[in-house]
Amino acid sequence: MWTxxxxxxxxxxxxxxxxxxxxxxxxxxxxxxxxxxxxxxKKNKPEIPEAAGVISSCIFLIVMFIFIPFPFxxxxxNKEWGFPHQEFVQFIAALLSICCMVLLGFADxxxxxxWRHKLLLPTVASLPLLMVYYTNFNSTTxxxxxxxRFLLGHDLDLSALxxxxxxxxxxxxxxxxxxxxxxxGLEVGQSAVIAGSLILFNIIELSGDCWxxxxxxxxxxxxxxxxxxSLYQFNKYPARVFVGDTFCYFSGMTVAVVAILxxxxxxxLLFFIPQIANFVFSLPQLFHLLPCPRHRLPRLNxxxxxxxxxxxxxxxxxxxxxxxxxxxxxxxxxxxxxxxxEKDGELSQSTNCTLINxxxxxxxPKHEKTxxxxxxxxxxxxxxxxxxxxxxxxxLFYDS
Amino acid sequence: MWTxxxxxxxxxxxxxxxxxxxxxxxxxxxxxxxxxxxxxxKKNKPEIPEAAGVISSCIFLIVMFIFIPFPFxxxxxNKEWGFPHQEFVQFIAALLSICCMVLLGFADxxxxxxWRHKLLLPTVASLPLLMVYYTNFNSTTxxxxxxxRFLLGHDLDLSALxxxxxxxxxxxxxxxxxxxxxxxGLEVGQSAVIAGSLILFNIIELSGDCWxxxxxxxxxxxxxxxxxxSLYQFNKYPARVFVGDTFCYFSGMTVAVVAILxxxxxxxLLFFIPQIANFVFSLPQLFHLLPCPRHRLPRLNxxxxxxxxxxxxxxxxxxxxxxxxxxxxxxxxxxxxxxxxEKDGELSQSTNCTLINxxxxxxxPKHEKTxxxxxxxxxxxxxxxxxxxxxxxxxDLSSPVIIPKGGENKSDINYLHNTFEIxxxxxxxxxxxxxxxxxxxxxxANEAIDKERKKYLEKIExxxxxx
Numbered sequence: 081m082w083t084x085x086x087x088x089x090x091x092x093x094x095x096x097x098x099x100x101x102x103x104x105x106x107x108x109x110x111x112x113x114x115x116x117x118x119x120x121x122k123k124n125k126p127e128i129p130e131a132a133g134v135i136s137s138c139i140f141l142i143v144m145f146i147f148i149p150f151p152f153x154x155x156x157x158n159k160e161w162g163f164p165h166q167e168f169v170q171f172i173a174a175l176l177s178i179c180c181m182v183l184l185g186f187a188d189x190x191x192x193x194x195w196r197h198k199l200l201l202p203t204v205a206s207l208p209l210l211m212v213y214y215t216n217f218n219s220t221t222x223x224x225x226x227x228x229r230f231l232l233g234h235d236l237d238l239s240a241l242x243x244x245x246x247x248x249x250x251x252x253x254x255x256x257x258x259x260x261x262x263x264x265g266l267e268v269g270q271s272a273v274i275a276g277s278l279i280l281f282n283i284i285e286l287s288g289d290c291w292x293x294x295x296x297x298x299x300x301x302x303x304x305x306x307x308x309x310s311l312y313q314f315n316k317y318p319a320r321v322f323v324g325d326t327f328c329y330f331s332g333m334t335v336a337v338v339a340i341l342x343x344x345x346x347x348x349l350l351f352f353i354p355q356i357a358n359f360v361f362s363l364p365q366l367f368h369l370l371p372c373p374r375h376r377l378p379r380l381n382x383x384x385x386x387x388x389x390x391x392x393x394x395x396x397x398x399x400x401x402x403x404x405x406x407x408x409x410x411x412x413x414x415x416x417x418x419x420x421x422e423k424d425g426e427l428s429q430s431t432n433c434t435l436i437n438x439x440x441x442x443x444x445p446k447h448e449k450t451x452x453x454x455x456x457x458x459x460x461x462x463x464x465x466x467x468x469x470x471x472x473x474x475x476l477f478y479d480s
Numbered sequence: 481m482w483t484x485x486x487x488x489x490x491x492x493x494x495x496x497x498x499x500x501x502x503x504x505x506x507x508x509x510x511x512x513x514x515x516x517x518x519x520x521x522k523k524n525k526p527e528i529p530e531a532a533g534v535i536s537s538c539i540f541l542i543v544m545f546i547f548i549p550f551p552f553x554x555x556x557x558n559k560e561w562g563f564p565h566q567e568f569v570q571f572i573a574a575l576l577s578i579c580c581m582v583l584l585g586f587a588d589x590x591x592x593x594x595w596r597h598k599l600l601l602p603t604v605a606s607l608p609l610l611m612v613y614y615t616n617f618n619s620t621t622x623x624x625x626x627x628x629r630f631l632l633g634h635d636l637d638l639s640a641l642x643x644x645x646x647x648x649x650x651x652x653x654x655x656x657x658x659x660x661x662x663x664x665g666l667e668v669g670q671s672a673v674i675a676g677s678l679i680l681f682n683i684i685e686l687s688g689d690c691w692x693x694x695x696x697x698x699x700x701x702x703x704x705x706x707x708x709x710s711l712y713q714f715n716k717y718p719a720r721v722f723v724g725d726t727f728c729y730f731s732g733m734t735v736a737v738v739a740i741l742x743x744x745x746x747x748x749l750l751f752f753i754p755q756i757a758n759f760v761f762s763l764p765q766l767f768h769l770l771p772c773p774r775h776r777l778p779r780l781n782x783x784x785x786x787x788x789x790x791x792x793x794x795x796x797x798x799x800x801x802x803x804x805x806x807x808x809x810x811x812x813x814x815x816x817x818x819x820x821x822e823k824d825g826e827l828s829q830s831t832n833c834t835l836i837n838x839x840x841x842x843x844x845p846k847h848e849k850t851x852x853x854x855x856x857x858x859x860x861x862x863x864x865x866x867x868x869x870x871x872x873x874x875x876d877l878s879s880p881v882i883i884p885k886g887g888e889n890k891s892d893i894n895y896l897h898n899t900f901e902i903x904x905x906x907x908x909x910x911x912x913x914x915x916x917x918x919x920x921x922x923x924x925a926n927e928a929i930d931k932e933r934k935k936y937l938e939k940i941e942x943x944x945x946x947x
Contacts, residue, residue: 146611
């Protein structure tokens with residue numbers, strides 16, 4: 081087992097070296113193909129190559145392709161009957177889902193598909209996983225957490241709903257990472273921290289009962305971690321490439337895939353605390369209860385060189401009752417800063433409902449580099465919190 | 481079996497209807513994304529959306545995803561031992577190779593990668609297939625055709641070379657389709673004809689011994705055929721979309737995948753006769769023995785509205801000796817038309833070495849629509865020829881046959897039913913096991929299997945001796 085993991089690590093390191101080598105060479109090609117974005121938070125608003133996530137995704141796939149024979153080489157099994165057929169087909173199906181997601185994500189970056197497609201694409205890409213899961217007659221029964229057992233019993237067979245849950249997990253992970261963005265290095269940084277935390281979790285669980293699930297997850301998370309770290313070298317402040325929606329799709333799908341096949345999706349979601357918080361906080365704007373501008377990333381203050389929270393403007397009267405209620409609640413909780421219009425007919429303004437803007441509101445204007453570093457430290461701390469919830473507190477919810 | 485095939489056909493028809501619906505709607509999206517090409521052979525040189533192959537490829541993949549449970553639903557198998565594990569993983573691995581190829585092909589269309597990448601990308605995309613093939617311990621032994629047996633023996637274990645052959649098959653199929661292009665509808669049309677021919681071949685072979693291989697191939701070829709036919713509605717003259725390199729990659733890889741996994745790559749190549757001829761004919765230009773212009777498609781004659789063969793220009797002296805030899809040979813065989821320079825220092829010119837230009841040379845200038853139709857009819861005729869060639873010689877050109885490594889009866893077995901061999905041949909024979917061997921208890925190592933095995937070996941002994 082450790083030999084195979086060692087091979088995985090070596091291949092992953094090789095992949096990350098290739099990325100460090102290749103990304104600078106492709107930059108011109110991307111700009112010529114009109115795959116570029118403007119860095120809104122720099123003084124000179126430079127044009128940066130976009131969708132570089134496709135490079136790290138392809139290198140990840142190639143590393144995984146080369147790795148395929150190692151965990152399943154028949155040398156390790158006693159003739160035919162020890163061979164883990166179901167795991168093998170799930171491995172290949174997981175790669176198929178990830179590959180399909182990268183294809184659809186790259187098509188989204190190139191063709192600029194509409195937002196409703198952002199919900200459809202991960203669902204399509206998770207189809208192979210769901211179909212293989214069904215064909216393998218895997219279980220759709222979940223164990224109910226202890227506090228709810230008096231209501232629902234010890235376990236519950238969700239059947240079709242379980243497939244809906246799996247599909248939605250992919251949609252959620254991809255989009256949660258996608259909207260928690262806007263600062264150089266944040267998408268890749270948060271993904272790397274989540275991957276690192278999952279690796280740690282998997283290693284701890286290797287000595288447990290479900291070790292084979294966690295070994296399976298490590299086979300994916302280790303290359304994912306290494307390729308993300310090398311992409312981060314180019315995306316951190318000051319960014320030389322943008323990773324595009326391609327990376328967010330790839331990242332969300334890879335995590336969703338290991339969480340589903342490893343049967344630890346609830347723990348995996350614990351590592352998504354900042355993403356979930358950002359998503360819930362953003363809900364009123366996402367559902368247009370409050371106005372939602374095209375970009376909600378922090379705004380550059382030209383004089384100070386630091387980032388301020390960005391705002392949206394609105395007329396008090398044009399808000400629905402529910403919208404006004406939400407606005408008041410957020411204001412009371414100190415989550416947003418509202419500046420009322422002085423006269424009637426003028427526009428009021430409020431800071432956007434994202435975690436990044438909230439962080440800036442609480443700490444005051446910060447330089448982009450400091451903000452990015454701070455948010456990644458926040459991600460690490462939330463992972464630590466996740467470990468605390470999972471281990472000592474888990475016995476409150478489940479039998480060991 | 482027929483129910484599952486019916487489901488496949490229904491899903492494929494559904495997919496082709498979706499394509500007919502979706503392609504017009506996304507055309508603007510492609511042009512805005514700068515994915516467009518100029519139609520050089522129209523008078524007004526319009527700008528047409530490019531890389532529409534990615535749409536039909538994605539619909540193909542979605543159809544295949546939805547189809548996954550049907551051939552492998554456990555309802556059809558008796559407990560665990562009948563389940564075709566290896567076929568299932570090969571099915572998913574085939575889809576992975578095709579999906580990867582579409583991704584890399586689309587990246588090529590968007591980023592305009594260099595020509596050397598066109599050889600690398602199909603190799604990378606065929607990796608999953610090769611890796612799964614290796615992990616499944618599939619055979620790398622091929623049966624030598626009768627005429628060569630005196631030289632090489634009955635069979636030959638290629639081992640590593642077999643993997644090189646499989647990788648190169650993917651590279652060849654994709655690029656052979658890619659260079660046999662330039663006329664509205666040709667890429668999709670030739671692919672549809674090849675797919676249709678393979679479907680016919682597979683259906684004929686369903687009543688043979690290797691029926692499971694051909695059933696596997698049908699699962700891929702039927703959706704491929706239907707999606708290509710609907711894409712053809714938009715690519716035929718006058719083209720409303722271009723399919724891009726994405727389609728050529730997708731097409732070549734899908735055919736290569738079924739040929740490799742179905743073990744009929746030699747027969748599949750027979751359906752590629754026009755592509756092979758075009759490739760061989762083009763070799764001097766591809767290797768720069770003769771000058772190779774950027775585009776070798778036929779040229780529009782503005783006055784007549786018909787297509788003439790396109791030309792490349794050269795100075796007699798700047799050709800190498802080999803180049804001049806090739807030029808003379810082609811000229812003698814009537815494959816090209818050379819116009820020598822009248823004075824020294826002026827440029828001579830010659831028609832480009834492609835099958836399309838040759839066709840125009842033989843038939844005279846033709847309208848693009850007629851030329852396209854003619855080339856597709858040529859493809860159909862060559863498929864017919866392929867059927868004639870392969871039929872009486874079928875056993876000689878039969879696919880590489882699975883011979884299990886380390887099998888005791890290797891020298892006795894001439895022609896094997898590979899499904900049986902993969903599933904059962906390396907299972908322990910229960911009568912030979914010790915009583916405390918755990919394998920004896922397992923549900924599939926039982927007397928029923930031993931009986932099947934005996935029946936099968938008897939059948940092998942009675943196989944005709946010319947095999």
